[in-house]
Amino acid sequence: MDTILSWTDERVTLLRQLWEDGQSASKIAAQLGGVTRNAVIGKVHRLGLSGRVLKPVEDATAARRKPAQEVEIETAIAVVEVEAPEPVAILSHRLAPDFPVPAAKPEPVALAASQRVTIMDLRESMCRWPIGDPTTPEFGFCGARSITGLPYCTHHAQIAYQPAAERKRDRRVAGFR
DNA sequence: CCCTGATTCGC
DNA sequence: GCGAATCAGG
Numbered sequence: 346m347d348t349i350l351s352w353t354d355e356r357v358t359l360l361r362q363l364w365e366d367g368q369s370a371s372k373i374a375a376q377l378g379g380v381t382r383n384a385v386i387g388k389v390h391r392l393g394l395s396g397r398v399l400k401p402v403e404d405a406t407a408a409r410r411k412p413a414q415e416v417e418i419e420t421a422i423a424v425v426e427v428e429a430p431e432p433v434a435i436l437s438h439r440l441a442p443d444f445p446v447p448a449a450k451p452e453p454v455a456l457a458a459s460q461r462v463t464i465m466d467l468r469e470s471m472c473r474w475p476i477g478d479p480t481t482p483e484f485g486f487c488g489a490r491s492i493t494g495l496p497y498c499t500h501h502a503q504i505a506y507q508p509a510a511e512r513k514r515d516r517r518v519a520g521f522r
Numbered sequence: 523c524c525c526t527g528a529t530t531c532g533c
Numbered sequence: 534g535c536g537a538a539t540c541a542g543g
Contacts, residue, residue, distance in 0.1 A: 369525085369526065369527085370526080370527065371525080371526080382526090382527090386526095386527060386528070386529095387528095387529095389527090390527095390528075390529085395527080395528080470524095493524070493525065494525095
């Protein structure tokens, strides 16, 4: 077993894809698993991937600091107000069309009954991992604090986003930490 | 308080 | 090379 998950070719490749795809460091870290956003950012810099085409908001963040070397980033980017009105409760598919959605249900209702919330109580910031049988009244969602930008909490994100390489040999199941 | 990326620097 | 701590800002 090649324990110690490090920056293998697979992970670096995935990092590159996600980063260039505009994903934030924290989201990438969550999907890779085993690393923090700091680790992701550090790696991005070592790979020379920083300075990607950013969205106005993020670019402003990057430009604020004036490092030892004057990285004069003169950007005359129009600030676009992107206000996405978020309906209260909707199906996870609608909220996160491009995110993998677990086939109906992995966990026994009893196991997470304490946190389960109904669709009516689901909020944007809550984990949408389905719990229970959708055809029954007990059906609900995890409801824990979700990773901003992702539909699941850290626990379920790790189940939903297992890297292909590791999925093969399996390994980590549910939450650690 | 939530989050963003950037940089520093001990390991 | 790695990433926690810290910074600077939204």
